[in-house]
Amino acid sequence: MTTTTRTATDAVDVIGVAKQFHTKDGPLRAVDGVDLTIGRGEILALLGPNGAGKTTLLDMVLGLTTPTSGTISVLGTEPRRAVRAGQVSAVLQTGGLLRDLTVAETVRMIASTYDRHAEVDDVLRRARIQSIASRKVSKCSGGEQQRLRFALALLPDPDLLVLDEPTAGMDVTARREFWDTMREDAARGRTVVFATHYLQEADAFAQRIVMVSAGRVVADGPTAQIRARATGRTVSARLGSPTADVRHRLRTLPGVQDVSLDGGRVAVRAADSDAVALALLTDFGATDLEITSGSLDQAFQALTEGAS
């Protein structure tokens, strides 16, 4: 688990936060005791399956809803105050666009609501929508509309940008274009927090991944570390005569997540498959060795199950 030292200048401080909804089936804890510190300039992905609590957590960071318990501060102040000051912007999944306006009219209209804002042309260029500036919103694809929402979010030149599944519903090309745009912008040192279902998206763009499941943080660390855990491989091999302690001995190898024995065959899931393969061949007299990658879905399941 990553532990970031809290300072007055953190981008986001979530301390012991829970959010409970009242549903017809009774109370539901959508967020169930989350502690999370996000430093300025970090690019962080909140990764989790449907219903994990990502949107609820981001809504609280944006001051759209308040925690049932715990506290959230954003850029050293209350979320709503930071949003009102133009220090925080969001790109949400839906809503907020007038279909009959053109792209440029939309950006100009929203710009007029700010006392101070970035240059409209600059924002259009940075969101890569200059070439469609005169197109009506109703004629824009889902990906183009998301880039427009991104342009609007850039207008106040926020310190913190929050994106809730910004590529939901986009095809692979549109998704790649969106993240290319984001990557350029993030290089300017802005803090970016985004929610996604896709490990690949988190992997390609975030420096840090926070995995959530059932309202709790189940893994938190640098992307490379989470990737290594999440994309671990399975090394399987035949053991001539497995000894009683073979499972225990394999489990103590570094990075080993799981060991199973089936007849004379052993399967070891591990982050460092090369090291396991070497140990199996040299120390365990293994033969008929195979290395396979698990699917990302399996990996996510393993991480969420393992940590809960």
Ligand SMILES: Nc1ncnc2c1ncn2[C@@H]1O[C@H](COP(=O)(O)OP(=O)(O)OP(=O)(O)O)[C@@H](O)[C@H]1O
């Ligand atoms: N206003 C609400 N009233 C009742 N239940 C809610 C409300 N908002 C969210 N929930 C429930 O809280 C849980 C967490 O939902 P949330 O939308 O935060 O998850 P998520 O991780 O963002 O999921 P998704 O990826 O599908 O958007 C879900 O079980 C959801 O049904």
